[in-house]
Amino acid sequence: MKIVVVGSGGREHAICYRLRIDGHEVIAVPGNPGIAEICDVYEGDPKSLDADLFVIGPEAPLVAGLADELRLMGKVVFGPGRDGARLEGSKAFMKEVAAKANVPTANYEVFEDTAQAHKFLEKMQAPYVVKTDGLAGGKGVLVTNDLDLAKRDVGEKLSGSTFGEAGRRVIIEEGLVGKEVSLLAITDGKKALALIPATDHKRLLNGDLGPNTGGMGAYAPVPWLSQAILDRAMTEIVQPTIDKLVELQIDYRGVLYAGLMITESGPKLIEFNVRFGDPEAQVVLPLIEGDFGQLMLEAALGNLLQTKIKSNGRAAVTVVMAAPGYPQKPVIGAKISLPPTDVLDRDLVVFHAGTAKDEQGNLHVSGGRVLAITGIASSIETAREKAYKRLEVVYFQDAQWRDDIASNALVDN
Numbered sequence: 192m193k194i195v196v197v198g199s200g201g202r203e204h205a206i207c208y209r210l211r212i213d214g215h216e217v218i219a220v221p222g223n224p225g226i227a228e229i230c231d232v233y234e235g236d237p238k239s240l241d242a243d244l245f246v247i248g249p250e251a252p253l254v255a256g257l258a259d260e261l262r263l264m265g266k267v268v269f270g271p272g273r274d275g276a277r278l279e280g281s282k283a284f285m286k287e288v289a290a291k292a293n294v295p296t297a298n299y300e301v302f303e304d305t306a307q308a309h310k311f312l313e314k315m316q317a318p319y320v321v322k323t324d325g326l327a328g329g330k331g332v333l334v335t336n337d338l339d340l341a342k343r344d345v346g347e348k349l350s351g352s353t354f355g356e357a358g359r360r361v362i363i364e365e366g367l368v369g370k371e372v373s374l375l376a377i378t379d380g381k382k383a384l385a386l387i388p389a390t391d392h393k394r395l396l397n398g399d400l401g402p403n404t405g406g407m408g409a410y411a412p413v414p415w416l417s418q419a420i421l422d423r424a425m426t427e428i429v430q431p432t433i434d435k436l437v438e439l440q441i442d443y444r445g446v447l448y449a450g451l452m453i454t455e456s457g458p459k460l461i462e463f464n465v466r467f468g469d470p471e472a473q474v475v476l477p478l479i480e481g482d483f484g485q486l487m488l489e490a491a492l493g494n495l496l497q498t499k500i501k502s503n504g505r506a507a508v509t510v511v512m513a514a515p516g517y518p519q520k521p522v523i524g525a526k527i528s529l530p531p532t533d534v535l536d537r538d539l540v541v542f543h544a545g546t547a548k549d550e551q552g553n554l555h556v557s558g559g560r561v562l563a564i565t566g567i568a569s570s571i572e573t574a575r576e577k578a579y580k581r582l583e584v585v586y587f588q589d590a591q592w593r594d595d596i597a598s599n600a601l602v603d604n
Contacts, residue, residue: 197237378429388421390413480503
């Protein structure tokens with residue numbers, strides 16, 4: 192099958208890698224240097240290409256309506272249209288849909304006025320959670336016990352000084368207590384199949400300290416997550432949301448990514464995303480048994496024939512190497528030293544995210560999250576060892592990474 196993958200990050204590298212493992216012909220638009228090592232890349236407009244399937248990776252083109260444009264041209268597309276992509280493009284809309292679907296989630300209010308938001312915060316109990324309504328690259332959420340910091344964050348967001356137009360409306364919600372899980376489900380617009388759950392590490396520093404990022408690492412599967420809780424998440428959160436979208440006449444075909452908090456009373460929704468997680472894709476996609484391209488094609492055609500997504504029984508751990516200054520002001524340009532690897536290796540993969548090549552062919556840092564080094568093995572412990580061992584021989588000046596990715600995977604129960 193010929194498949195076009197739109198995007199240029201680590202998530203898209205993981206998608207292309209998986210599709211190439213499955214034997215498909217892949218064209219990435221525009222791709223990145225790592226993707227270019229495993230498939231063709233194209234700098235032009237994806238609408239000018241022909242393929243059996245189009246897969247849209249990032250949230251921004253989904254929110255902008257690229258899937259709609261492609262479908263109007265008769266293309267088969269994996270990814271929601273503009274209406275469904277509002278689940279990520281507007282957290283206020285997402286909360287409205289969740290409420291209408293009776294999905295368990297945090298209590299919240301939406302604000303555009305700083306004074307009213309401050310009054311609401313003063314009545315709340317810590318922790319305080321402040322989110323941009325619009326897209327912020329995974330960095331628009333503040334969780335803090337400091338009321339003054341929460342108030343300052345609200346003012347900065349609503350003024351546009353931190354996230355521009357994306358922050359001129361904020362959602363303030365109660366802080367949920369529990370353990371976070373990323374649940375990605377494939378849906379054909381009517382039913383959904385759960386992928387292997389993963390755990391993301393969002394904070395910049397060891398011990399889950401420091402600012403939120405787009406993700407500093409992840410592992411899958413999640414040993415402490417029971418099948419019973421996973422089933423509840425699908426029946427109480429994912430499927431009711433899809434059913435509500437049908438009622439709203441939104442034909443949602445693609446990934447529905449539920450960020451969950453597993454509380455004492457069960458799973459609760461933190462947020463929905465409308466694409467594969469990053470770095471979750473780097474640990475989930477290598478663990479799927481069977482032809483993943485065929486699965487996406489069935490979803491895109493609106494007719495999932497498969498009834499369950501099976502695991503190949505392995506585990507994966509990915510560690511993100513980020514640029515100095517990330518996430519606030521990443522410093523780009525440093526030269527990257529990356530030892531040669533088998534780019535389609537089944538046990539160790541270096542996924543590119545923020546990389547670029549100069550005219551001499553040298554690899555340089557071009558974004559905040561630069562590389563996602565992924566170990567794949569029979570156990571989380573061995574996968575983790577593989578990832579960190581490879582990290583030791585990858586270098587760029589002042590690189591940042593966490594030393595504790597997946598360190599608590601087996602004891603966190």
